Amino acid sequence: MTTPTSPTRGLSRRALMTSAGTAALGVLGGVAGTRALAADAAPASETRPAAAPSGFASFSWLGTSGWKIRTPATTVLLDPYVTRFDTGLAAGRFAATARLRVDAAALDRALGRAGSADGVVDSILVTHTHWDHFADVPHLARTRGAMVFTTLTGYHLALAMGVPQGQLAVVRGGEEMRLGDLVVRVVPSLHSRTATGALLFPGVRTQRPARPRTIADLPEGDTLSYLLRSPQGRSVLLLGGSDYDDQALRGLRVDTVALPVPSTDVTAGYAERLLTVLDQPEQIVLVHWDDFETPLANPPRTSDATRTRMRDLTEQIRRLSPRTRVVEPEYGTPLDLL
Template identity: 25%
Template sequence: MSAVALRLPLKPDRALVRKWVEKLGREKITAVIVSHSHFDHTADAPYFAIEAGAPLIGTESTVNVGRGAGLEESKLIAVKPGQTMTFGDFTVRFIESVHGPAVLGRVPFPGTIDKPLVPPAAARKYRLGGVFALLIAHPTGTILHHGSAGFKPDMYDGISVDVLLQGISGRGDTDQYLENVALKTRAKLVVPIHMDNFFKPIKDGMSFLPMVKFDEFCRKAEQHRSIFTMRTIPFCKEVRILPLNAAIVPGDAVR
C-alpha cells in the first residue's frame, strides 16, 4: 500500500507469476480476461498471458498495458461492450458496467490508457479504461463475474444466472447493490469476491481490504436467504462452482 500512497512505480513479480501459472497449469489457461485497467487488475495480467501463451483480452486500455509489457500483437484482443467470445464450451459476453465509488465516493484513477504502459509504473498510470461484467455461459450453467461494485440500473434486464461472483469492495449502498445485481439476475448462489487485501503478500494469508465491511454485506445478504445461498471460497484454492449441486469444495465458509 505504501508504494501506491507514495506514488512509487509498481514492478510486477515475474517469478511469482510464473509460479502461479505453473500451479494453475498452463494447459488450462485459454485466455486472460481483464474487467478493467486499474493496477490491481492489470499490472500482472500481461505476464500471466505471456507465461501461459494465452491472449490478453479487455478494453483498449488493457491492451495498452499488454503492449507495454511486451505482449505480441497477435495476443492482444480489445473488445467492445456487448461483444461475445467463445472458448471451447464457454461463451463470454462482455457487459458494460461501472466502477464502484471506492475512495470517498469517487472512482480512483479515471480516464484511459492511450499508449503502451511500460512497467514499472505508478498506480495512477493504470487508468480505469472502462469496466466490463462478464457473463459466462457453459452447458452446466451460467456464471456472472461482477467484479467492480458499481452498476447500471438496466444492465441485467432479461438476464438470469446460476452463480454470481460479486465484487464487494468500494461499494455504495449494500441494499441497492444487492437489489440491482444479485436479485435482478435471480442468482441462486452468490460468492463475494474482491475483498481480500491485495496490498499484502499472498503468503501472509487472507485478510480483508480496509473498509470492505464484509460483515455488513453478509447481514444484508442473509435477508435474502430464501432467494439465494451465499458462500465464500477458500483463499487461493481451486474450486468447482458448477454444476450447482457440486458447487464449492469442502472447507468453504457457508453464510
C-alpha cells in the same frame, strides 16, 4: 477497486484508501476451504433449472477479483493479479508513484510453471486496467502466449508493455464468444467510487502510451464483466468492481455471481438492485475483500472493518433473498460453479 485492510494495523487501510481515492489489490495463495456465510440455499424456483453444478469447470480464487477457470478444453484467467508490492498503504502513505513490478516466481507457484502442462493459460479476461487487476497480465500474456480480451485502454497499455498485437482482442460489451468449451458473454459494467463519489485513476488510453512505470499509469479505462456458460446451460457472472449496470444485466439468467465487497456506501441499493435484476441467483461468492500487502496464506487476511462490511452485505442478501447462498472463498481452493 475495493480496499482491504490489515487486522494488525491501527489505521484502517480501507479508510485510508477511501480518503485518498479507494483502491484494492488481491492475490492468490494456495490451500483449502470455503465457508458458507449464509444458510444453505432454499429450493430453486420453477424459473431456474434443477440441475446442480456438474463439475464441468473448476474455479480457483486468485484473490481480489481474480479467478483461474479450468475446463476439459481450456484454461481461462480473469484479472490474474498475483504479484504483491508495497504501495505505501501499510505505512499510511499511499503513493500513486509506487513502481509496478512482477513476481514471476509467485505467478509460477500460483498458476503452475510457465511451459508446464499445469501452467498453460489459453485466455485472459480483463475487467479493467487498475494495477490490482492488470499489472500481471502483460507478463502472463508474453510468457504463456494467452489471448487477452480487454478494453481499448487495455489494448494500448498491453502494447506498451510488450504484448504482441496478435494476442490482444478489444471487447466492449455484448459479444458472445466461444473460448474452448466455454461460452463467454462480455457485459458492460461500472467501477466502484470513493466516499466522495470520485473514481481512482480515471481515464482511457486511445493510443499507445509510454511504457507504464507506476500504478497511476494504469487508469481504470472503462469496466467490463463476464458471464461464463457451460454446455449444460449453467452460468457464472464475474464482476471486477463493486458496481454494475442494471440495464446491462437485465434479462441475463445467472446462477452464481462473484460479487466484490464495497468499501463505501456510495453505490445505492448495491445488494437489492443486483438481486432484483438477476432474479435472486442461487449463489453469491464474495470477492475483492482480502488484504493485498501481506504474505499469501489461508485464511485470507482482512481488517475488522472489512469483516463487518462482509457480514452486513451477507445479512442484506439473506434478508432480501433467503434462497441465495453466500460463500467466502479461500485462495486456490477449487469451487464447482458450473
